[in-house]
Amino acid sequence: MKKVELIFIPSPGIGHLVSTVEMAKLLVARDHCLHVTVLVMKLPFETKVSTYLHSLSSSSSSSSFSNISARISFVILPHDHNNTLADSNPGLFLNQFAEIQKPHVREAVAAKLIHSRDKSSADHESDSPPRLAGFVIDIFCTTMKDVAEEFGIPTYVFFTSSASFLRLMFHITDLKDEENIDTTDFKDDPNTDLVVPGILNPVPASVLPGVVLLKDSAPLMLTHARRMRDSKGILVNTFAELESHAIRSLSETSEFPPVYSVGPILNPERTHHGSDIIKWLDDQPPSSVVFLCFGSMGGFSEEQVTEIAIALENSGVRFIWSLRQPPPKNAFTPPTDYDDPSQVVSKEFLDRTVGIGKIIGWAPQVDILSHPAIGGFVSHCGWNSILESLWFGVPMATWPLYAEQQFNAFEIVKEMKLGVEIKLDYRTAGFYSGANDEVVIVNAQEIETGIRKLMENESDVRKRVKQVSEKSKQALMDGGPSYSSLKSFIETVMVNLPSS
Template sequence: MSASSELVFIPFAAAGHLVSMVEMAKLLVDRDDRLSVTILIMKFPFDSEIDSRIESLAASVAARIRFVLLPRRSHSPRTSRRAFIHHFMESHKADVRDAVAELSARGSPRLAGLVIDMFGASMIDVGVEFGVPSYVFFTSGAAFLGVMLHLQSLRDEQHMDPTSLKGSDVELDFPCFANPLPAAKFLPMDVFREEDCRISLDLALRYRKAKSILVNTFAELEPRPVEALASLGAPAVYPVGPILNIKVESKRGFEILDWLDQQPDASVVFLCFGSKGCFDEHQAKEIAQALERSGYRFLWSLRRPPAKGKLEAPCDYADPAEVLPEGFLNRTAGVGRVIGWAPQVAVLAHPAIGGFVSHCGWNSTLESIWFGVPIAAWPQQAEQQFNAFQLVVELGLAADIKMDHRRDFVEGSDGVVTADEIEGGIRKLMEGEEAGERRKKVKEVSEKSRKAVMEGGSSYSSLARFIEDVCSQ
């Protein structure tokens, strides 16, 4: 049966966004023969591996999914992270319009709508131009969506300037959280920069113009935030997660998995901080001291930050010993490993992993829940990580290491988390009665995450409603 309706996916190029949107596309075409998907790929100016990555993704998808690579655009590297993302997406708007025009001109299958990354909400204008609905794919959780909508409402309806809250004692009552939060301590740092604040809240304003929002969460994980979105004026919301690429790759080439095979169950602390996670020498030494003093087995993915002021991807250290305390690798050789890039899904799926020291990126949070691994939460930057942190701590799924840490490698670091703080978080994660209760809760939520996407589950049913919305127009 040939597809009768085509959706155009417009993801942001970062790995966490691209992979989850591809998984979403796969889920849609697997669920309904009426649908086909074209995914428009933007290329980072500093990403030399995007072509091979797309080849790998294309080999794993159904025939009714195809990729279209857009021209690479140049960008000034000296800008804030939020401003870079905004200008990156805007610079591709004409390319997106041309690609959609070509698809629309074919006539069959009919162009049914655009599915737009949360960072590309201005692409709704393209949908309007072609007379098709736009759907936002929110690659983070419902709580973060609620925070964005709430802050946008404060700005545009109550004329509050969020940047004025920096350093204040004001507490904000977010509908998606059980308790008010002290703004100056917990708000994402992007809110405190005037340009970044404007960009973030303008995105939230545009979300209100979408036909609906697909959220990578499940109702059982975020019942309060999901319920609160309607009161915040959001369009129809479909919780369809967890959307994850949980295929565990072969052990071939992953010597570290062989090492994990030799460790007792639930004995290893895994430290990994996402595709952008990296540490300079000062912070790396503090982590190393914490690990050595804790005495726990560990697997640590340690990566080098880009040069200050450069918006580039982190890379592996040629020799990690150059940034670690003298003799650290020798002293800990029997209990731990320091590596570069890590196959995170394969590691989290391994029974030897007993805890996950994480930056609280949303995909990492969902993966840890899926595999039933408790978290020691250490958000590294702003935005989603802050809200994922708040959520998992509030639900009793995580211990905290440093809840108000602020760091930006483009504009410079804002403080170092000490060895004492890190060691304390690891101990809370791994030992004592509280750790046992946390592990039990994570296992319970893990079961709920798996049931949500099974036939009859909350996310399965939510996705069915979205498909009928698309196909019935």
């Protein structure tokens, strides 16, 4: 059988890249004819992408990755320093960035095709290069569908959020296209509820992503949804037992392309054995520590940090707190670590909690969540973090910040009952509607109440999470629903191979 190649184009950012690499590993491990090239769009301020790619290169000779690494390659696309991207709205920023990268994607694909033709004419059939089978694009890279069409190859989507969120996006598009209902009107009427097929509970407008509530970004999100709907298939990072209603709603109609639930796509390998924080956890009782971490873009004001500190101390719960300094106002850049926690929390708090708590900067999240001492996770509700938490059987308390995290929080608490609520509709100023956002402070009592509920040992939530943890692992086993779904996707790719 001839070798074939898929070109993955993830949205910029380390989270999307890591998910893409894990997806690529699964694909090439399942079919020896498959090759993957990942086109990496590196943000100007991104510092972790190069480190991550280097770690893959250095580990490929000594890990299970070595058997498949030869069939996964990376091309880091150039960055146009002459183009200034200053928009603080993440949706607009990422869309602009993808448009700027479009010519570089075109050049990279053209160069690959020229190389393949030259090599094919010179080599024997058995040594011939892979045949280009399609693009696999991320949600903020749907503009690359135009490039795929120029080369006459099909486009697939790797959707790194939930199946329920995908169904919501298609529903919002239908509201606009068929009923002329504008979701931006809900910004001033957050008490509106949407009845969405595949979602059991009415969805409050207050948990809709900020980008569909804003006049400048909502049309772009609808465009992304329409392009995804026009693709040859959508890989979703979820599994059947977790989102059966949404998956059924997406699959039992010809309105949508084939949907393949292939998750959970994550990397559960530990990388920080022997670190100080892991050694500290080793000395704590099982399920006794609450872990607070708010993702790669999560930082809070000093006033909010004070409320968190009061809540932690009053709760009396052991804790690990990933505390990071927010970027300047209106700057779409990641938070940074404090040189010293006493810059933002009082020395008295640090002294009083020295025996039961640890404040750190960037957190090795997988290492911490996988530790038996962790009993709960106060999370921003990014979808990758949710899947990791469920994989390791750790219940969550929801504190969403931006993007689709409010909807994820709603799904975890109301739909799945796998977490407790601190907030469902909290939004970080600057990620919602720009500089005029009112800064909302979650008070210490709300936080403490959420933490206490989260850490209840015999709660129904904790029992359900343990059950889902087992199902998440079973989904990927031979014969499991995600295993079978990935097989179906590979078959689809082979059927849709473009003519030479």
